[in-house]
Amino acid sequence: MMHIGTGLVCGAKIKDMVQAGFHFIIFLADWHSMINNKYGGDMEKIETAGEYFKHCFTALGLTEDKVEYVWASELASKPNYWERVIRIAKTTTAQRAMRSLPIMGRDMKTQDVETASLFYPCMQAADIFEMNLDVACAGIDQRKAHVLAREAGDKLRWEKPVALHTPMLMGLAGIQRSDKGSYDEDPKLSSVIAAKMSKSKPENTILLHDSPEIIEDKLRKAYCPPKIVEENPVIEYYRLLAFRANNPVTLDRDQKYGGDLKFSTYKELEEAYKTGEIHPQDLKANMARILADLLRGVREYFDKHPEPLAQMQRLETR
């Protein structure tokens, strides 16, 4: 199921881009998913998941009159596509291509990797040039693939894209110590990827379809040390999700604990949390309410269009 990192962080950025006048393509990377052995590489299942993604973004307001949806398989069926992949592959080394795969653990050995994986970053670059893009957007974990694309552009004298990177959203349990440092030689990048990876456990992440009750329950169990903002996922959700719209944020609080608190900026909230003025329970309960609000439209959409969600659920439980 889609989680809020994809739905709300990527979704909001795409809306910004559309508002700023971009022709925006949401690219459903079916071929890439196959290389990455999603659903055992079963293209039919991957397409079901892609259709579901399309519905999720539509539910978030990215309808087909605002963005264009393109499947990787459509692009790959163009006559020059694979020539482009090969030309890009010729500009780089196998080692670089390997290192551009964020799914690879640092300790992963070449002999454990399918050769098909080496195509992955070359295809990412080819997609960008084939679609004639000015800007390539992704989470920061994709930065090496984008750098590879830019360097290929320089070498091949193709106009290279601007790369725009968003933060990865931490899982609700925070960053697990054991995960740190195992994904990338850059410790900072490794810890953001670790934070992303930790979300593969459903209890550790908010899904787009979670009911307000489930959101509340997950938040209640979230890691949220008092007065500490570093690696605190709940306060990070305020920074990245609640204050995004540039609106002030009001925390509802019981009169006996001092009543409601209003903050015009994230910094104000952060300072108040550091001094202990806000209790973790209030921070969590209010985030649960804010997320339930942000996801209301998605819940209503899938109430009206239950089939794509049901199909996806069947895939996931199999």
Place this chain on the structure above:
Amino acid sequence: MMNQEQRLELVTKGTVEIIQPAELQRVLEQKKKPRAYWGFECSGKQPS
């Protein structure tokens, strides 16, 4: 209609990195409708 500064602010808002900001500025200055994308792997298990 937004001016260039507002467009740039909107595009860079909430990002951790732009490679390169000067190039982005040029794109916005030169093109009314520049092209951008975001690629997603199609799977529920792998967060992207």
